[in-house]
Amino acid sequence: MREIRLHDTRTGEVLPLRPRDPGRIGIYACGPTVYSRIHIGNARPFVVFSLLKRFLEHEGYDITLVVNITDINDKIYDAARAQGRPSTELAAEMTAHYRADTDALGLGRPDHEPLASQTMEAIIEHISALVFAGHAYAAGGDVYFRVRSDPAYGSLSHRRLDEMDQGEGDSDPAHPGEHKEDPHDFALWKAHKPDEDTAWDSPWGRGRPGWHIECSAMAESILGVELDIHGGGSDLVFPHHENEAAQTRAARGRELARLWMHNGMIQLTGEKMAKSAGNIALLHELLARYGAQAVVMYLISGHYRQPLAFSDVALERAQANVNHIREAGRRLGAGVTSYRDHDEKRHIQSFRDRFFDALAADFNTPSALANLYEWIRGAGHLGVKGHNDLREMLIVLGLASLLEPDKQAPLGVRELAELRDQARAARDFKTADKLRERIAALGWEVRDGIDGPELIPLSQ
């Protein structure tokens, strides 16, 4: 088994992966807040953690991937109010859109997708444990976490307390943050407000949970504490993940996660793609324009920890790379990869080994891709046949569909190709060229191979 190393935000080091239970790895990644269609920035963690799961499975681990859905949140109440709709209806609609949009990536679903609204019992139990231990206090129907009661607070984001703003609007006189003992404290439970259309019963009165406690409860109820990898976008390190970590440490006396993994942001025209910004690249629009394989390829073209620039050029480059692999698959043909001799096999397979080694070294997808292209180059140069060894790499990247046989052209297109072949045989190249253009207008390319003309679908 390869040693797998991943960057841990808490220690700032690239650490060997040491699962809590040997051979098994639990991953919790923060999913979307369902108040609008998701954009490419939300798709990045979905893709990173789905592919990490595939890689770890390839390495022989048993993986449980949990990606939650935040369906109770200020943003949902605000968006629903603006549209004059019930918040539960908006959240249900956007959850369905999120599932459909991410399904279309072709990477399968996480093993568990808990909803905050269905984890209420565990959330209330967790808050009760914090209140009982003196780490939280009820005030005016709210419950707050007492940040100064946790000596390790700040150990994930490495911020000083005076640089921390919980973003709960305490400086805004219109918001009643005055229930807090200390402005650094954050809400675990919020008393019901008249302009919110859902509320749940609790020992502190009717209300609803804060965002951070939802994740602590969802993660623990499925994976238990000291889960192996907690992930999400780097914009979540503070306050969301710092607060999740504090809640679990204070209530359970153990760390929530053994390793914290954060992906960089997608940068739109050089600026961070903020969740609330308008004019953002929606995932379903990009999928329609470029196809799922190009979108996945774009997202793995940079190292997951680095910011990734978003542009049409970058997506077009990804599309070209996808076509390059598809072409290689056609050349290789289906079946077991056969090499002429042992030296040839060793030479080509060294790129395959380096592909997996790159993924083991902090999930370096651009380096892995470079080795995959070298594998293709070497195999093409030596006339290797059979795509199975390439397929092994593409499965881990979620791109094995590139090797699926081309669909058969419709009858009308095949008849045009037949006419073109007859025109060529009669040396009537003018007619043959016209027929080629008509076939292209129908979305097909005629290629004259050794075994006669072939019809290849033009790329999306």
Ligand SMILES: [Zn+2]
């Ligand atoms: Zn979360």
